[in-house]
Structures are given as structure tokens and as C-alpha cells.
Amino acid sequence: GEDVEQSLFLSVREGDSSVINCTYTDSSSTYLYWYKQEPGAGLQLLTYIFSNMDMKQDQRLTVLLNKKDKHLSLRIADTQTGDSAIYFCAEGGSQGNLIFGKGTKLSVKP
Amino acid sequence: DVKVTQSSRYLVKRTGEKVFLECVQDMDHENMFWYRQDPGLGLRLIYFSYDVKMKEKGDIPEGYSVSREKKERFSLILESASTNQTSMYLCASSFLQRTGTKNIQYFGAGTRLSVL
Numbered sequence: 001g002e003d004v005e006q007s008l009f010l011s012v013r014e015g016d017s018s019v020i021n022c023t024y025t026d027s028s029s030t031y032l033y034w035y036k037q038e039p040g041a042g043l044q045l046l047t048y049i050f051s052n053m054d055m056k057q058d059q060r061l062t063v064l065l066n067k068k069d070k071h072l073s074l075r076i077a078d079t080q081t082g083d084s085a086i087y088f089c090a091e092g093g094s095q096g097n098l099i100f101g102k103g104t105k106l107s108v109k110p
Numbered sequence: 111d112v113k114v115t116q117s118s119r120y121l122v123k124r125t126g127e128k129v130f131l132e133c134v135q136d137m138d139h140e141n142m143f144w145y146r147q148d149p150g151l152g153l154r155l156i157y158f159s160y161d162v163k164m165k166e167k168g169d170i171p172e173g174y175s176v177s178r179e180k181k182e183r184f185s186l187i188l189e190s191a192s193t194n195q196t197s198m199y200l201c202a203s204s205f206l207q208r209t210g211t212k213n214i215q216y217f218g219a220g221t222r223l224s225v226l
Contacts, residue, residue, distance in 0.1 A: 008150065031212050042114070042200055042217030043153075088152070095158075095166065096141060096207035098215055102152030 004101035006089050011107045018076040020104045022089030027070060029091040033098065034063065034074050037086040046087070047074075076106075084108045113137075116201050116218035123225050129188040131221050133201030140206040142184035143215065144168075144176065147198040159184055160206065191225045198222050 006022040024032065030051050035043040049056045049063045049072070056063045062075040076083055086103040093099045117132035135142065141160055145153040145168075155168030157176040165176050173195060177185040184203075188195055199222075202215040 033214070040219075042219045043202075043215075044217070045214055048212060048214070092207070092213050096160070096213065097143065097155060097158055097168075098213060100153045102150065 004089055004091055004099050006101040006104050008102060009105050009107070011109065012079050014079060014081060014108055014110050016079055018079045018083070018106055018108075020074045020076075020087050020089075020106065022072040022074075022101055024070050024072065024089070024091045024099075026091055026094075026099075027067070031092060032065065032072050033090040035088040035090060035100070037088065037103070039085070043088060079106075079108050081108045081110060114201055114203055114216050114218040116199075116221050118221050119219065121221060121223045123191050123223065125192060125225060127188075127191050127225075129191050129223065129225075131186040131188075131199055131201075131223070133184045133186070133203075133218055134182050135203040135216070136182065137203065137216070138181065139203035139216075140181075141204045141215075142178065143202040143204075144174075144184065144186045145200045145202065146170070147200055147220070153200065156186065193225050196223060196225045
């Protein structure tokens with residue numbers, strides 16, 4: 001069945017790079033997504049990658065996709081305290097919905 | 111900007127009460143979704159709807175029902191609230207999914223429901 005796995009916690013120091021990893025099961029997903037949830041808020045789309053790409057860069061964010069291994073990662077360069085949040089990986093579901101991972105809580109220490 | 115508005119940020123209800131959670135979107139989206147979010151369990155899909163008066167069960171529909179009488183509004187109903195329904199509830203909306211297109215969901219800020 002469709003499933004998305006990611007680790008639950010990551011802690012980094014301010015200024016370091018953060019790498020959040022995700023594995024997914026549906027190789028037919030056309031797009032893969034990263035959402036961000038700040039404390040007390042709903043989810044917001046952070047970035048996405050088309051499945052024919054292996055990398056996408058957007059300012060401090062780099063998304064890497066290894067389609068063979070069904071592995072997706074999000075790298076945040078020069079991590080700031082404002083990046084502290086929960087990050088969700090998601091793939092398209094078979095019913096037009098999205099399948100979300102459980103979320104990785106990123107803590108940034110000053 | 112897309113707006114998905116959930117009527118309440120916080121709700122406190124008693125066991126056995128009927129509870130209505132309301133969600134309104136202003137982007138003419140066909141799809142609307144209700145999720146619950148619990149620590150360590152991530153987002154779990156309760157119900158979703160592709161069109162007015164249509165509904166589909168998600169992964170955990172038991173104890174819930176939904177109503178979509180107008181395109182912009184999707185209501186989640188707890189017929190008889192129980193303590194295990196204490197959770198954060200998130201509403202989302204998106205355009206109808208077409209093969210090969212992006213499926214971007216827009217979320218409301220969430221309703222934190224406590225059932226005592």
C-alpha cells in the first residue's frame with residue numbers, strides 16, 4: 001500500500017545544515033512534496049519536485065530525489081531558529097489525495 | 111492568496127455532545143479534506159469530498175460524518191463526542207486532481223478540540 005516514512009526528530013545548531021529524509025512507496029507519484037508546519041498553525045507547502053528531476057534548489061532549500069531507492073530529502077542550508085517546525089514529506093495518493101509522513105520535528109539550538 | 115478558514119481555533123466539549131467543525135475555502139476548489147493530527151501519528155485522513163454532496167471515507171472515518179452542501183464549505187460532525195476524539199483537526203482544499211498535475215493542498219490553521 002501507499003506509505004511515507006520519515007524520522008520523527010532532528011536537532012541542529014543554528015548556522016548548520018539540516019537534512020530531513022523520507023522514503024515513499026508509490027513509484028508512480030508524479031510529484032513529491034515538502035510541507036512545513038509552524039507551532040500552532042496549519043501546514044504550508046514549502047516546495048515540491050517533479051519525479052523526472054533528481055534535484056531542485058530554491059534559495060536555502062535543496063530537494064534531492066533518488067527515484068530508484070524511492071528516497072527524498074530536504075536540505076536546509078544555514079539553518080535559523082525560525083526554521084524550527086515540523087516538516088512533512090508527501091506523495092500523491094491513488095484517490096487524488098496526498099499521503100503524508102508522520103512529520104519530522106526540527107529543533108534549532110542557538 | 112488562498113484562504114482556508116476553520117471556524118474555531120479551540121473548542122472544549124463534553125463527552126456525548128454533538129460537535130460541528132466548519133471549514134470554508136475561497137478558491138473554488140473542488141476537493142476538500144478533513145484530517146486529524148496526533149503526536150507521533152502525523153496526519154490521518156478522516157473524510158474527503160470531490161464535489162458538492164459527495165463524500166468519501168478516508169483512513170479513520172469511524173465516529174465522524176461530513177456534510178458538503180455548498181462547494182466552499184465542508185463540515186465535520188462528531189455525532190457523539192468521545193475523549194479519544196481529543197485532537198487537532200485540520201481542513202484542507204485543492205483543485206480536482208488531473209493525471210500528471212501538481213496536487214497542492216491548502217490548509218486551515220486547525221481546530222484544537224478537547225473532549226472532557
